[in-house]
Amino acid sequence: MDTKSVRADRYGIGELLGMARERAVPVLRAVPDEALGAATPCADYDVKALVNHLLQVVVEFQKLAAKGESDFxxxxDRVGAGPDWRERFAEETDRLVAAWSAPGAEEGTAGAWQMPARLVGSMALLDLTVHVWDLARATGQEYREDDDVAEVVVEQLAGTVAELAPTARATGVFRDPVPVAEGASAFERLLGQTGRDPRWAPSA
Structure with missing residues (x-):
């Protein structure tokens, strides 16, 4: 077996979410108010709607870690509720990491569909990765995708996307795969599999 293929398995979902959190919080804190109406690579959302969705994810997936039920x-509209949404996001992602780091969080099944708990946690990791890339691109920020942290997270998410893709595409959660350039990075290939164009840029 390729030793690289088991690299992500050495980490708990809580650890992986912690890695993603360190990328996510600075990006969210740097989203300017004047960009909230801007388009994002996730075509169904502008910046404000995507931030609200991501906040919903980090709140509801805390419940799933504890084997409770989520409500999507x-x-x-947490962004519209007041100017403290950036710090609220930081606090809720801290809670998300703690929830998935708790003993037993990855054991058994979770959610209404009774999916394996680690897969459910990896769904939160996927949103906390690709949607933060969406927001970085939409607001002109850099998103590091070429270091060891990104490599480990993408290693976990590649399997998650492959497992979820048939259902996710049938239900419209993922769009059709986007072809990527020959020699594309693992992160760019991941984005393409979720229906994103890694070369996306805001319209002039």
């Missing part, structure tokens, strides 16, 4: 029926 509606998305509260």
């Amino acid at each position: 029926a509606t998305t509260p």
Whole structure:
């Protein structure tokens, strides 16, 4: 077996979420108010809607770590509720990491579909990675994708995307794969598999 293929398995989901959190919080803190109406690579969302969605993810997946039930029926407008949403995001991602680091969080199944708990936690990791890339691109920020942290996170997410893709595409969660350039990085290939163009840039 390729030793690289088991590298991500050495880490708990809580650890991986902690790595993603360190990327995510600075990006969210640097989103300017004037960019909230801007387009993102995630075509269904502008910046404000995507931040609200990501806040919903980090709150609801805390419940799933504790084997509770999540509620994605509606998305509260946490951005519109007040200017402290950036710090709220930082605090809630801290709680997300703690929830998935708790003993037993990765054991058994979680959620209404009774999916393996580690896969459920990896879904949160996927959102905390690709949506933060979306927000970085939409607001002109750099997103590091070429270091050891990104490599480990992408290693975990490649399997997650492959497992989820048939259902996710059928339900519209993922768009059709986007072809990427020959020699594309593992991160760019991951983005392409979720229906994102790694070369996306805001319109002039």
